[in-house]
Amino acid sequence: MDYKKLAELLFADIKKTPQDYEAEYPKRGLSEGALVTRLAPSPTGFIHLGNLYGALVDERLAHQGGGVCYLRIEDTDEKREVEGAVPVLLDVLSYFGIEFDEGACKADKPGCRPSSVEPSAGETGAYGPYWQSMRSEIYKACVKQLVAEGKAYPCFMSEEEIAAIREEQSANKIDPGIYGKYAKHRDLSFEEVEQRIKEGQPWVVRFRSEGDPSRYFTAKDAIRGDLSMPENIQDVVILKKNDLPTYHFAHVVDDHFMRTDIVVRGEEWMASLPIHVQLFEAMGWELPLYCHTTSLMKIDEATGQKRKLSKRKDPELGLSFYKELGYFPEAVREYLMTILCSDFEEWRIANPETDYNEFVFSPEKMSDSGTLFDINKLNDVSKDVLARKSAEEIYDFMLGWAKEFDQEKYALIAENRDMLLKVFDIDRGGEKPRKDLVYAQQIFAFIKYFFDETFEYESEWPAEVSAEDRKEILRRYIEGYDPADDNSAWFEKIRGITADLGYAVKPKDHKKNPDSYKGHVGHVSGVIRIAITGRANSPDLWTIQQIMGQKMVKARIERAANA
Ligand code: GLU
Numbered sequence: 001m002d003y004k005k006l007a008e009l010l011f012a013d014i015k016k017t018p019q020d021y022e023a024e025y026p027k028r029g030l031s032e033g034a035l036v037t038r039l040a041p042s043p044t045g046f047i048h049l050g051n052l053y054g055a056l057v058d059e060r061l062a063h064q065g066g067g068v069c070y071l072r073i074e075d076t077d078e079k080r081e082v083e084g085a086v087p088v089l090l091d092v093l094s095y096f097g098i099e100f101d102e103g104a105c106k107a108d109k110p111g112c113r114p115s116s117v118e119p120s121a122g123e124t125g126a127y128g129p130y131w132q133s134m135r136s137e138i139y140k141a142c143v144k145q146l147v148a149e150g151k152a153y154p155c156f157m158s159e160e161e162i163a164a165i166r167e168e169q170s171a172n173k174i175d176p177g178i179y180g181k182y183a184k185h186r187d188l189s190f191e192e193v194e195q196r197i198k199e200g201q202p203w204v205v206r207f208r209s210e211g212d213p214s215r216y217f218t219a220k221d222a223i224r225g226d227l228s229m230p231e232n233i234q235d236v237v238i239l240k241k242n243d244l245p246t247y248h249f250a251h252v253v254d255d256h257f258m259r260t261d262i263v264v265r266g267e268e269w270m271a272s273l274p275i276h277v278q279l280f281e282a283m284g285w286e287l288p289l290y291c292h293t294t295s296l297m298k299i300d301e302a303t304g305q306k307r308k309l310s311k312r313k314d315p316e317l318g319l320s321f322y323k324e325l326g327y328f329p330e331a332v333r334e335y336l337m338t339i340l341c342s343d344f345e346e347w348r349i350a351n352p353e354t355d356y357n358e359f360v361f362s363p364e365k366m367s368d369s370g371t372l373f374d375i376n377k378l379n380d381v382s383k384d385v386l387a388r389k390s391a392e393e394i395y396d397f398m399l400g401w402a403k404e405f406d407q408e409k410y411a412l413i414a415e416n417r418d419m420l421l422k423v424f425d426i427d428r429g430g431e432k433p434r435k436d437l438v439y440a441q442q443i444f445a446f447i448k449y450f451f452d453e454t455f456e457y458e459s460e461w462p463a464e465v466s467a468e469d470r471k472e473i474l475r476r477y478i479e480g481y482d483p484a485d486d487n488s489a490w491f492e493k494i495r496g497i498t499a500d501l502g503y504a505v506k507p508k509d510h511k512k513n514p515d516s517y518k519g520h521v522g523h524v525s526g527v528i529r530i531a532i533t534g535r536a537n538s539p540d541l542w543t544i545q546q547i548m549g550q551k552m553v554k555a556r557i558e559r560a561a562n563a
Pocket of ligand 1: 266
């Protein structure tokens with residue numbers, strides 16, 4: 001068979017060769033240790049925690065050594081594509097602090113060349129196009145070379161034929177797929193191919209595998225070290241009917257010509273590694289280093305078993321979940337670092353104030369057996385992160401969040417800046433800062449009693465205090481209230497009311513002689529606290545009243561007294 005002639009027959013219009021592209025996309029010549037990484041999502045419109053998880057690895061590996069992290073759009077599967085997905089992806093990743101040095105970008109980015117795929121997006125950088133659907137010529141040049149060398153061939157099998165083969169294999173309990181004698185078009189003659197093409201039969205290109213399952217190859221994985229796997233025997237499709245490559249071939253061609261050093265991708269791709277290694281070899285190219293990240297798992301509430309996070313069952317898989325609730329991006333990133341690297345948490349404890357970018361990320365410290373995602377742990381990390389923020393930072397974040405997601409809250413936050421700065425400053429700084437702020441929606445719920453519009457009674461009045469006493473406590477309290485009192489003068493007055501009405505000033509006296517008292521000072525101050533905040537628990541009440549001002553305090557007490 002004259003393979004060169006076959007290649008010309010199939011790809012007459014392809015004039016460039018892989019060698020031409022070698023020259024067009026030269027090695028990057030970065031300094032020693034500067035790595036090239038990439039995020040390669042499919043534009044399905046669903047941006048999930050796994051994307052961010054991978055992006056964080058890409059970003060850290062590249063940027064900690066002065067390398068390049070680029071964004072490639074894997075849009076070869078027309079069925080899965082959603083228009084407008086890329087600008088949204090860029091926005092969400094940027095919200096979480098991931099910026100790319102080159103590749104797909106939003107049309108308004110300086111230097112962004114328009115993409116023919118999506119008008120609101122384009123690309124920057126010298127190794128493009130970064131949209132796979134625009135790279136058909138490059139893939140075809142590479143496929144043409146493989147055909148010319150006898151390493152790939154056109155296959156005309158219909159879907160029905162393939163389905164019949166699978167059925168036969170399954171009935172006989174044989175490994176499924178197109179290989180060996182099932183690869184029926186492996187050795188069609190030139191004339192037969194020519195005839196079928198003349199008849200307009202659709203074709204794909206398959207790789208001609210010379211693999212032997214008893215032979216093993218090795219490839220390097222940054223997390224697991226050397227991987228040893230049996231060779232691939234399948235004649236996989238490398239070029240589809242629509243002139244676009246399959247994932248396998250696109251990965252090999254793109255990561256070669258875009259000069260990727262480390263391929264960070266989900267471990268679900270590990271099973272295809274034998275195919276990829278074979279394709280790299282067939283093209284005569286060096287393998288990149290792989291970094292197969294483990295899946296995000298959670299403990300299923302119903303079964304108590306570990307399972308993968310699922311799009312259908314777990315809203316927390318989508319990144320919009322965190323944005324809408326108003327998690328600080330830094331908190332989510334910091335939490336992901338904690339579950340990504342076994343040594344991050346320890347580093348953070350030793351370096352509580354240091355920017356997380358100073359942490360040296362090493363893939364060997366990543367898990368190879370499933371990463372457990374736990375939202376409670378995220379919340380704990382978030383509390384620590386927020387405890388390090390200034391009141392201004394929290395205020396600005398709350399304002400931005402409310403502007404996007406809740407107009408009513410936005411108005412309240414925007415109109416009460418001075419007050420909120422004081423609220424966010426309660427017990428901030430110092431040795432033991434309060435850690436009760438987690439995410440914007442929760443923070444707003446936590447401080448909502450500062451606004452008459454959102455104030456409500458959320459706790460029960462203490463049972464030890466009768467309705468009559470409650471009124472009397474509140475009456476006396478407001479009579480004696482003086483905002484000029486310091487914390488101890490203020491509390492002294494509460495003690496006075498306590499004793500006058502027959503409650504114990506010291507809780508332990510009440511405990512010792514429960515019959516001699518109606519209750520104790522905690523119950524009396526509880527009434528005042530609920531009257532003012534609607535809650536039995538709050539930060540320091542004296543400070544809260546100082547922030548609220550006399551008018552609001554008085555109005556709250558009167559409202560409760562008349563309730
Ligand atoms: N488009 C593939 C995916 O979204 C990318 C895998 C890779 O990073 O190579 O899973």
